Amino acid sequence: MAVHLSVPEFLLPIKGIRLATINAGIRYKNRDDMVLIEAAEGSSVAAVFTRNAFCAAPVTVARAHLAQAPIRYLMINAGNANAGTGSEGLAAATTTCEALAQVAGVNTNQVLPFSTGVIGVQLPVAKVTSALPELVASLTEDNWMKAARAIMTTDTLPKGISKQVSIGGQTITITGIAKGAGMIHPNMATMLSYIATDAQVEASFLQQTLSSVVDDTFNCITIDGDTSTNDALVLIATGASGVAVGENELATFHAALKEVCLFLAQAIVRDGEGATKFIDVQVEQARSREEAHTVANTVALSPLVKTALFASDPNWGRILAAVGRSPIDSLDVSRISIYLGDTLLVKGGQPSPDYTEAQGQAETKKDEIKIRISLGRGDAVANVWTCDFSFDYVKINAEYRS
Incomplete structure (x- = not known):
């Protein structure tokens, strides 16, 4: 049982973000195990990834895509890490991105893939791709809680938080989810985490802020000393609130993002595998x-x-x-x-x-x-x-x- 941690009472939707979940049958029965997150066109995206030399195929593909094009979709599966899978694993990650791009009508490099689960097992590509049309068709703003559950592996409960803060007399919202309970030892971020805000933040500011916050939050937790092959943390700023975060507002945004990240990081420790303290x-x-x-x-x-x-x-x-x-x-x-x-x-x-x-x-x-x-x-x-x-x-x- 998690230490002083409970299921979130609510997670606020973020304008410009839509989510969907589905049971693709990748490993788990009777539960959703795939998540699709859509970011509105024009969103800024920042991310940090594992430094494990045996990084998973989706990490390699996601890094490359992030540097190439404006990101529109995050595709996540639980139950299979697609790590230690060699060239076949890389091909699988790319193929699933291509399949989603075709269904959603975007370029392949506008998709970031993520996986979590057992290492050394090839990704069941057909199960992933067959789920994509239904995922795209069922996207909605109010699906954060379902997404938090669908990315779980050995977690005992979903982890998420929403925070609102005033910038220039206007309100922005930040919502984040995370998964992780074992193989947790940070070396950039750790586990999988997805955070979004409706604030308007230029991409370089967003990456700078995320990297700084990670050092004081996700990089300060450990459960067992094992840095995962699949660790990734993504931050999306849709700008849909119309509230711009520039240099003068960055300190306020930084503090709010740090509070969200600290909660999620500590939630992972509180839900550590077998943890009682x-x-x-x-x-x-x-x-x-x-x-x-x-x-x-x-x-x-x-x-x-x-x-x-x-x-x-x-x-x-x-x-x-x-x-x-x-x-x-x-x-x-x-x-x-x-x-x-x-x-x-x-x-x-x-x-x-x-x-x-x-x-x-x-x-x-x-x-x-x-x-x-x-x-x-x-x-x-x-x-x-x-x-x-x-x-x-x-x-x-x-x-x-x-």
Whole structure:
């Protein structure tokens, strides 16, 4: 069960965006497993993709298409990653784009393909292409919730958020959805996520803003340390509200987009495979944000830390050891303090004389846990969000292809 996360009560439609879902029978029975998102002509589109060298065929095709033409359609399937599939996989991704382009009346390079699911299995092209006419015919603005469900794999619930903000006295809307629960470790974005706004944002501003926001949100989460082959995050600005975002309005838009992305990123961690606890690792007094992030990431990735917290065991020596092996230069342990919630564990590199096991137990029994580490060598701060490792994590991944 997800940690303090529930199904969105509502997701606001975005003018200029239409969506459709269908059960194409790619892998799952009795549920939709394909999504089509249509962006109005003239929309700006920005994206970030996985840096995994074994990136999936749809990632390769999407990158190329994004650089070639104004994008009109996003085509997404769940249940099959079309990754590790070689030249046949690339041909399949291209063929499905060609098929959609023919049905929708656009150029092939105006389609971005996305896939998620099992790696190393060829995409069932015929199932994808046969679903396209019905998908195009059923496009509607009010389908965000259905889309959030259709892109799920091991997720336990759909993830989405809508936010409205005033710019120049006028309201713009941002709505986003995401999927991901395992094979989550960011190296650009992570998982699949689709966000749209009715604001008018020039393409270069849109890409700049998205890349900046990703660094502080999706690039600050981890579940298991595995960067997926298929990670992609797409941001579409339709301009249908008529509200222009220029340099003077960019800070307001940036803050609103960051709030949306942070919610979606943390929702993925809260719904991590087998997760029972949400963990916030904060490192402060570092020389740089990068240094703080490195230490926080090392702690968040530690299986020993994550399993101890699952068991509500305040074995803080595991946290100390992770800090000590972080790949940063000249770490002076005599300056380090470590907190579990409000409880001081280590002060000046030594056990706090006031610490009691009962205090630690009280903190680790919570389903939201804060680990705070002060390095005593600067003023930079970074957070990484993760979850615990439970028995169910092993079970889910052991049985994933069963």
